[in-house]
Amino acid sequence: MTVRHVELLALIGLGALYGWYVESLLWIFFGSLAGAMTWMFWDNWRLRRVLRWLQTEDWGNEPHLSHAWGLLVERVRKLQKNLSSKARDSQARLDEFLSAIQSSPNGVLLLDSQGRIEWCNLTAADHLGIDPQRDLMQHVTNLVRDPQFSSYLSAREFDTEVTIPGPLATPSKPVVVAIRIHPYGKKRRLMLSRDVTAVQQAEAMRRDFVANVSHEIRTPLTVLSGFVETLQTLELNDVERFHYLGLMATQADRMQSLVSDLLMLSKLEGSPVPNRQTSVKASELLARCVEEARGLSRVMASVEHVFSVDTSQDFELAGNETELASALSNLLNNAVRYTPAGGHISAGLRWLDSNDAEIWVADTGPGIATEHMPRLTERFYRVDRSRSRDTGGTGLGLAIVKHVAQRHGGQIRIESRLGEGSVFTLHFPSDRISRC
Numbered sequence: 001m002t003v004r005h006v007e008l009l010a011l012i013g014l015g016a017l018y019g020w021y022v023e024s025l026l027w028i029f030f031g032s033l034a035g036a037m038t039w040m041f042w043d044n045w046r047l048r049r050v051l052r053w054l055q056t057e058d059w060g061n062e063p064h065l066s067h068a069w070g071l072l073v074e075r076v077r078k079l080q081k082n083l084s085s086k087a088r089d090s091q092a093r094l095d096e097f098l099s100a101i102q103s104s105p106n107g108v109l110l111l112d113s114q115g116r117i118e119w120c121n122l123t124a125a126d127h128l129g130i131d132p133q134r135d136l137m138q139h140v141t142n143l144v145r146d147p148q149f150s151s152y153l154s155a156r157e158f159d160t161e162v163t164i165p166g167p168l169a170t171p172s173k174p175v176v177v178a179i180r181i182h183p184y185g186k187k188r189r190l191m192l193s194r195d196v197t198a199v200q201q202a203e204a205m206r207r208d209f210v211a212n213v214s215h216e217i218r219t220p221l222t223v224l225s226g227f228v229e230t231l232q233t234l235e236l237n238d239v240e241r242f243h244y245l246g247l248m249a250t251q252a253d254r255m256q257s258l259v260s261d262l263l264m265l266s267k268l269e270g271s272p273v274p275n276r277q278t279s280v281k282a283s284e285l286l287a288r289c290v291e292e293a294r295g296l297s298r299v300m301a302s303v304e305h306v307f308s309v310d311t312s313q314d315f316e317l318a319g320n321e322t323e324l325a326s327a328l329s330n331l332l333n334n335a336v337r338y339t340p341a342g343g344h345i346s347a348g349l350r351w352l353d354s355n356d357a358e359i360w361v362a363d364t365g366p367g368i369a370t371e372h373m374p375r376l377t378e379r380f381y382r383v384d385r386s387r388s389r390d391t392g393g394t395g396l397g398l399a400i401v402k403h404v405a406q407r408h409g410g411q412i413r414i415e416s417r418l419g420e421g422s423v424f425t426l427h428f429p430s431d432r433i434s435r436c
Contacts, residue, residue, distance in 0.1 A: 050076075059084075107177075107193030113186060115139050115153070127177045127193040129167030140191070149179060158182065163196065176200050212380040216258055216394065220251035227251075254394075261396035264326060265379070268403040274320035276432060282349050282359060283311035283436075285325060290347060293332035301341035310348030315357050318432040319408045327404035328359060330397035331424045335363040339421075355430035362423040368416040376414055377402040401426070408432055 049063040050073060059080050062073050098119075101108050107124025109117055116137045117130070125132045130143045141150055144164070152162040158181045166175030176197045182190040227248045231241065290309055297305045317324065335345045343364040350358045368376065368383055375381045380395035398412070401424075405412045409429045416422035 105194070107191075109140065109191040109193070111140060111181075111189040111191055113188060115141065115189070117143075124191075124193050127166060127195060152179070153181070163200075166195070166197075209379060212395070213258075213262070216380070217255060220254045223251045224248055258394045258396070261394045261400060264400055265396060265403065268323065268400065268407060273407050274318075274323065276318040278321070279316045279318040279434070280321040280324060281314065281436065282317050282357070283314040285317070285321070285328060286311060286347055286349065286359065289325060289328040289332050292329055293336050293345070296333055297336045297345075300336060303342035305336060305339060305342065306344045308344070308346040310346070313349050313351045313357075314436045315349065315351065316434040316436060317357070317408075317428060318434070323404045323407065327401040327426065328361075330401050331361040331426075334397055334424075335361055335365065335422075339363040339365040351435075355433065356427060357430075357433045358425050358427050360423060360425040362421060364421040367418040367420050368414075368422055369418055373414060373416070377412065 046063075046065055046069045049065065050069060053061075053063050053073070054076070059077065062077050064070070065073055098121075102121045102123075104121065104123060107121060107127040109120040109124050109128075112118050116139055117135060118137070120130065120132050122132060124130070128144050130138075135143055141153060146164040148162050149164050152158075161178045161180035163176050163178045166177045169175040174197060175195070177193050178196045179191065179193050182192070184190055227244050230236075231244060236244070286309060290307055294304075294307060297307075332345070332347065339345055345361070345363050347359070347361045350360060352358065372381075372383045376383075377398045379399045382395050402412050405426050405428075409432055410427050413425040413427060414422065415425075
């Protein structure tokens with residue numbers, strides 16, 4: 001028998017006792033009934049307090065009841081506390097999961113069965129030009145209007161990805177976004193996006209590089225093959241044979257120069273940045289490279305170029321001497337190749353107020369048009385292809401110079417005006433410079 005039953009019997013007994021007190025069987029009945037009704041109203045009042053507490057969910061202000069109702073309130077409170085704790089743990093795990101997705105370099109969108117956006121991370125918002133708050137529950141096709149994406153979504157063949165232009169793409173600065181959809185759950189879809197601009201640009205550069213190398217090697221090989229066939233099939237005198245062999249040697253040297261430059265670029269891209277433990281005296285480096293350029297001038301020009309060198313502001317340059325010599329030689333050799341015979345080529349060293357230092361090479365060649373300036377350091381880029389080949393250039397010299405400068409914390413600066421010549425400057429930071 002529970003406490004509630006005891007309470008009910010006690011109230012009925014009190015009512016019956018009152019009827020017995022007035023010595024009437026009828027009053028005994030009504031007294032017992034009144035006791036039972038009193039208990040019912042009292043118990044209903046306690047029930048209503050519990051129900052009101054459950055409805056308002058004011059868990060911190062539970063009703064203070066005793067016995068069965070108090071036990072019920074206590075059990076509900078403990079159950080609610082456990083559920084709240086589990087809910088907090090689940091929410092914490094969900095927040096951590098969403099935070100991890102937010103940090104993902106890939107865009108993530110969750111689409112419902114109707115193709116509406118339920119959630120997306122900031123990366124996806126950037127990739128597709130959507131607002132992660134305002135555009136919730138919008139149909140993705142209303143926001144991503146590219147025809148290729150619409151066809152991809154309609155076809156429901158999600159084994160591959162589709163690429164579309166990014167929202168900020170321009171002809172001068174393309175942006176390419178790859179999208180792939182993964183169905184899950186009840187007709188829901190997980191949509192992933194990633195920026196593949198760099199990948200596509202790298203692939204295009206690789207194709208261009210292979211095409212350029214193939215073209216650069218094919219040309220001298222074709223010439224060599226022709227001369228070999230000539231020597232094999234024709235009766236030539238000593239003068240003619242000597243002439244053809246000289247032309248063949250020129251083409252062989254051209255291929256050798258191309259291979260050497262390619263190996264140098266490969267070495268620059270695959271080796272660690274030069275340390276600051278070793279250094280070279282800039283004046284000695286410049287003098288050595290100028291002497292090599294003089295030798296090239298004697299071979300190439302009908303009238304030797306006029307050289308002038310200013311090493312009055314000498315300094316020590318920390319880095320890889322072989323790389324620095326290669327960069328400086330490329331600048332001086334280019335000056336020799338593109339400056340008319342008898343022209344003036346100057347080079348020198350310069351201190352700056354910031355304690356940085358520069359090595360510069362100037363020539364009195366034909367100069368370079370403004371539209372070519374941004375692309376001069378690209379591999380195989382030539383302002384005048386036919387002239388470059390005539391002078392023996394590989395199209396890789398300035399690319400090598402740029403890489404060497406960057407590996408030493410510096411940069412290459414190019415100034416030129418048509419008909420007035422060009423100035424190429426290697427700028428190095430103060431942490432690689434020391435005064436002599």
